[in-house]
Amino acid sequence: MTGSAIQPTIPRPKTNGLLRRIAKGRSGYLFLAPHFLFFALFFLYPFCQGIFRSFFSYSFGSFEFWGFQGYRKLLQDRLFWVALKNTAYYTLSIVPLWLLKALVVSVLLFPFSSRVQTFYKALFYLPHVASVVIISLLWLWIYNPQYGLLNALLKLAGLPAQVWLGNRILAMPSVIFMQLVMGGGTTIVLLSAALAGIPPEYIEVARIEGARQSQVFFRIMLPLIKPVILYLVVIGTINSFQVFEQVYVMTRGGPEFSTVTLVYQIYDRAFLTFDFGLALAESVVLMLILMALAVVQFRFLGGGAVEY
Amino acid sequence: MENAARSPVRIRPGSVVVIAILTLLAAVSLTPLWWMLVTAFSRPELTLEFPPPILPIPPTLVNFVQVLRFGQMARWFLNSAIVSVSVTVASVFFASMAGYALAKKEFPGREVFLWLYIVSMMIPTQVTLVPRYILVSKLGLIDTYWVLILPLIASPSSAFLVKQYMMSLPTALIESALIDGAGEWRIYAKIIFPLAMQGLAVLIVMTFVGEWNSFLWVLIATNSIEMRNLQAGLTYLQELYPMRHAWIMAASALSAIPMFLLFFSLQKYFLKGITVGAIKG
Numbered sequence: 001m002t003g004s005a006i007q008p009t010i011p012r013p014k015t016n017g018l019l020r021r022i023a024k025g026r027s028g029y030l031f032l033a034p035h036f037l038f039f040a041l042f043f044l045y046p047f048c049q050g051i052f053r054s055f056f057s058y059s060f061g062s063f064e065f066w067g068f069q070g071y072r073k074l075l076q077d078r079l080f081w082v083a084l085k086n087t088a089y090y091t092l093s094i095v096p097l098w099l100l101k102a103l104v105v106s107v108l109l110f111p112f113s114s115r116v117q118t119f120y121k122a123l124f125y126l127p128h129v130a131s132v133v134i135i136s137l138l139w140l141w142i143y144n145p146q147y148g149l150l151n152a153l154l155k156l157a158g159l160p161a162q163v164w165l166g167n168r169i170l171a172m173p174s175v176i177f178m179q180l181v182m183g184g185g186t187t188i189v190l191l192s193a194a195l196a197g198i199p200p201e202y203i204e205v206a207r208i209e210g211a212r213q214s215q216v217f218f219r220i221m222l223p224l225i226k227p228v229i230l231y232l233v234v235i236g237t238i239n240s241f242q243v244f245e246q247v248y249v250m251t252r253g254g255p256e257f258s259t260v261t262l263v264y265q266i267y268d269r270a271f272l273t274f275d276f277g278l279a280l281a282e283s284v285v286l287m288l289i290l291m292a293l294a295v296v297q298f299r300f301l302g303g304g305a306v307e308y
Numbered sequence: 309m310e311n312a313a314r315s316p317v318r319i320r321p322g323s324v325v326v327i328a329i330l331t332l333l334a335a336v337s338l339t340p341l342w343w344m345l346v347t348a349f350s351r352p353e354l355t356l357e358f359p360p361p362i363l364p365i366p367p368t369l370v371n372f373v374q375v376l377r378f379g380q381m382a383r384w385f386l387n388s389a390i391v392s393v394s395v396t397v398a399s400v401f402f403a404s405m406a407g408y409a410l411a412k413k414e415f416p417g418r419e420v421f422l423w424l425y426i427v428s429m430m431i432p433t434q435v436t437l438v439p440r441y442i443l444v445s446k447l448g449l450i451d452t453y454w455v456l457i458l459p460l461i462a463s464p465s466s467a468f469l470v471k472q473y474m475m476s477l478p479t480a481l482i483e484s485a486l487i488d489g490a491g492e493w494r495i496y497a498k499i500i501f502p503l504a505m506q507g508l509a510v511l512i513v514m515t516f517v518g519e520w521n522s523f524l525w526v527l528i529a530t531n532s533i534e535m536r537n538l539q540a541g542l543t544y545l546q547e548l549y550p551m552r553h554a555w556i557m558a559a560s561a562l563s564a565i566p567m568f569l570l571f572f573s574l575q576k577y578f579l580k581g582i583t584v585g586a587i588k589g
Contacts, residue, residue, distance in 0.1 A: 018416060025415025027492040032413075032421060035406035038462030042443070043428060043436060050439035105333060108326050122575050123334040125582070129571045130341060130564040131521035133539040137546055137560055138340045141553055152358040182337050189582045242434045245523050249543055263434050263524075270438045271528050279438045287435040294430070 054280040070281035080282065082257050083265040084289075086172060090261065091240040093176045094183070095233060101180065102187035102232075107217065110195050121192060125185035136249035139178040140165070143250075165251050168258035175246050175259060187232055194228035195221065234297050238290050262286050341564070348372070348561040352554040371558035375545075381559060383534050384541035388563070391456045391537060392519040398461045400512050407470025408500050412482060422471075425464040434524075441528055455529045456537070460519065466511055473507035474500070510581040513574055517567055538563040 022029075057066045074080050105124065109117050127135060142149045143164040151161040164174045198221060206216050222229075244263040247253060253260035253268070260268075262282065270279035347355055348371055349364035375381050409415075410422055440459055449455040477500065485495045501508075523539040530536055533544060538559075545559055571578055 021414075021416050025413060025418075028409045028413030028415035028418065030492075031405040031409035031496070035402040035462050035467055036421065038402065038458070039425075039428075039464060039467075042440060042459040042462060043464070044424070046436045046439035046443050047428075047431065049443070050436055053439065053442075101333075105330065108330055111323065111326075118575075118579065120330055120334060121579055122571075123338065125578065126568070126571065127337050127341060129517060129567045129578075130560075131523065131539050133521075133523050133542050134344070134560045134564055135340070137542060137556055138344055140546070141556075142340065147356055147553075149358070149360065182340070186582055189579055193583045238430075238432060242432050244434070248523075248527075249546070266434070266438065267524070267528070270441070276438060276442070283435045283438055287431060290432060291430075 050280050051284055054277070054284050057277045066277070070277045071285070074278055074281045074285065077278075079257060079260065079265065083260045083262050086257075086259060087241055087243065087261045089172060090176060090243055091237055093173075094179050094240050095236040097176070097180045098184040098187045098236060099229065099232060101184045102191045105188050106191040106195050107221070109192055114196075117192060117196075121185075121189050124188045127182045128185045132245040133249055135178070135182050136246050139182075140250050143174055166255055168256045171251055171255060171259045175250060179246070187236070190228060190232060191225065194225040198224050230297065234294050237293055237297065241286070241290055241293075344557050344560055344564065347554055347557040350554070352552075355553045371554045372562070375555045375558045375562075378545070378555075380533055380536070380541060381545075381562070384536055384538045385562060387453075387456075387535065388520055388537040388539075390453065392516050394453075394457045395460045395519045396512055396516045398457070399463060399466055399515055400508055402461060403463070403466035403470050403511065404501060404504060404508055405496065406467040407472075407474050408496060408504075410467065410471040411474035412477070412479060412500075425468050428464040429468060437524070437528070444529060450529060451531045451535050453535075456526060456535075460522075460525070463515075466515065469511055470504065470507065474504055477503055509574075510577045513570070513577045514581040517570065517578075520563075520567060 054070055055065060055067055057064055057070065105120070109120055141147070145151060145161060145163045145166065148164075150164065154161055162170060165171050202220055202224070203216055206220055211219070242263050243261050244267065247259050247261050247264045248267075251259040253264050263286070266279050266282050266286070269275045269282065343360060346361055346364050349367045349369070350361060350371075351366075351368055352371065354361055410418065410425075444450060444455050444459065449458070481499060481503075482495055485499055490498070520537075521539060522537070523543075526537045526540045527543075530540070533541075536544065542556070542559055542563065546556055549555055
């Protein structure tokens, strides 16, 4: 390792330098080629095509240039704004809720030995191993108005039964509640890892200095794991903005469009009503929203990396 | 909480309360999964009982037998297995080569490739869903195994993950092998691949489970019921028999149990995979 560092750089002739380096590095290209070819064909190419084609009307075989018309049509569509609002509602609820759940769990777990920690991390992660489809099917039954567990419990408590997923005010909160109960395992694992990475001296010194438990948490632990929290908020937002399976299995966007999300709407436009132009425009808008959110969140929450 | 958290090392009496809270929280999210298994192994009549049975007494396989008699179930299971195994093998193999090139090889344009991969990791896959569908339908791949396998082989985050892992492998080893006259492919196959196995295991587990549980792409890229995987099959079953809860739970259990077994036997790799490949969410 050190040997290569002190080796003098071999002077190369200026002419054909690039070609020579390409020839010399050919094994690198060959190793990269299989992966990159598939990546280019099934990711880069569709990605560019998607942006390009969003400027065309493309429905039932008709294919003509319409510039920004697709985007204008999309922005004038009332249902697009409904979907955007629903998606934002879902994301702005579930991301902080998961973070809160994960903070509580990982702070509670923090004092225990790593074996105990691993055991509980595994328990909390287990629902993630089952597919979202299965989780949604399970909860579809729990929410069932006639036979569901939830209404049976309400009845036991003497409360009126609810049509959880068939009520436009309750449907989205029901989906969010399911996600809160079943999800957040990834966040817990990552936050626990971040807490475990705090040098124990920091906390010990603070305690010797007489810091209270809350002070240790708010003044030492929280600032130190801030970069991880920021990362979790950004990734959580990006992932939650793409919510689809839950909606497909549990509500199909209903009742009265109260659970239509952006990805569900893209799916609906492209594969149920075959309006590819509008679906593509919406995909591009979704991407722009996610990029903007990531930038804003980094600006807003970023503010300098923490060094241990 | 106060007592337990005061000392980062020792466990105090107050920790019993903490353990109770943690166990309760975990139990709430595990109960529906337990209930799935109980329902799957109970007689269908018990589905409607309240409170729901805690154990499947008497245990029965009747739901599994019935749901498997429903023609496509075995096929969906097979499809899930074929697609998950194929995608995992090809994807990890290609990613390991690409990661090796990006980590250890010097060639012009390397930075550009790396940059492309990193930027692509931030673009949500759902954004390319529609154009990718248009592409595969033009290629005539709709409703084949190819459409379920080929587009999922080259994940930029997998290549990046391997690259990060391979950076830690000693370059001196490769150089000495080169001096000994070993060919490039031999070095990769005999030295790099075995050395990276520890890191690749994480990727194998994550890719396999992700593929097994995938849904949206299968839903749009297949037309016939026989080409669906377990997840897309489950939603179909639910549409056909919304009130046959015991069947649906048995079918769900058929999909979930292999993943649970995988998780319990390879837990270390799962938990590592989350922290290492956190980008996959």
